[in-house]
Amino acid sequence: MADKLQQLRLAAVNIDGVLLNDTFSPVIHNFIVSRGGEYTADVERSIFSQPQLVGGQGMANAARVPWTAQEAIDVYFKEREEYVRDHPVQLLDGAVDLLRRLRALGLRTVSYGGLDASHFDRYLGEHADLFDEPRYVCTNDFRPGLREITTEVFGLEYDQVLFIDDVARVAEVARALDIPFIGHPSSFEHSFQPQLMREAGTRHIVDSLHAVDDDLLRTLDAEAAAHTVWRD
Incomplete structure (x- = not known):
């Protein structure tokens, strides 16, 4: 022993x-770049290991979409659900x-x-x-x-x-x-x-x-x- x-x-x-x-980073990256946003180190800082609403606002800001934090979170989790169908947890x-x-x-x-x-x-x-x-x-x-x-x-x-x-x-x-x-x-x-x-x-x-x-x-x-x- x-x-x-x-x-x-x-x-x-x-x-x-x-x-x-x-199964989070790829979805967050796609959420932002697919809507014309720029994915940077500062963007990650604003999202990762933050409370969900803070991270949601960070994603919305980076993606340049006029959504509330909760709206961004809702869309994000829907897209993550689709992602994990092909990339299981x-x-x-x-x-x-x-x-x-x-x-x-x-x-x-x-x-x-x-x-x-x-x-x-x-x-x-x-x-x-x-x-x-x-x-x-x-x-x-x-x-x-x-x-x-x-x-x-x-x-x-x-x-x-x-x-x-x-x-x-x-x-x-x-x-x-x-x-x-x-x-x-x-x-x-x-x-x-x-x-x-x-x-x-x-x-x-x-x-x-x-x-x-x-x-x-x-x-x-x-x-x-x-x-x-x-x-x-």
């Missing part, structure tokens, strides 16, 4: 883009192994994201035993949710929680709070997240969940204890 980690107590793993494939390679690895090292695990809990139940329900209560936290009302998940949901300190996410805005908040963080940015060809994550100073970026191995997790554990996750 592997020795347990010493500092970290919880791993909070984003659902869409980390545990599940990214599915577990990413290594997702279940990652959860098992985290738990084998003594960490509690929880998932989080902007959709309601039915999304978790539909796609991860069969693996619910790999998560600790409440298993999933909907962060739409307090995105990106690092402070709330750490201090309010689990009653932990910032240096006791590891977040794994695909969005640079989450990395920026993690850095501001000195929270251990692993970036898993989207591989979508038009995504600015890998660039933005590097610009945010993220030191641990992976392109595969298999790369979040025991060695990396032990490195994060030691860095969390020394408060050097965001410093050389």
Whole structure:
């Protein structure tokens, strides 16, 4: 049996883009460019890991359509529903192994994201035993949710929680709070997240969940204890 980690107590793993494939970036990109808008890094900043109505307004602005935030969200979800018919939502390679690895090292695990809990139940329900209560936290009302998940949901300190996410805005908040963080940015060809994550100073970026191995997790554990996750 592997020795347990010493500092970290919880791993909070984003659902869409980390545990599940990214079915959001392609739809958002098409929403904007198909209506004559320009897709830029600033556009992603205005949409990703924002509350739905904020993201909806960002999409409407970028697409240059005179819609309310709710109207843009309604159209977006309709277009996403069409997209996933041909590009189904599915577990990413290594997702279940990652959860098992985290738990084998003594960490509690929880998932989080902007959709309601039915999304978790539909796609991860069969693996619910790999998560600790409440298993999933909907962060739409307090995105990106690092402070709330750490201090309010689990009653932990910032240096006791590891977040794994695909969005640079989450990395920026993690850095501001000195929270251990692993970036898993989207591989979508038009995504600015890998660039933005590097610009945010993220030191641990992976392109595969298999790369979040025991060695990396032990490195994060030691860095969390020394408060050097965001410093050389």
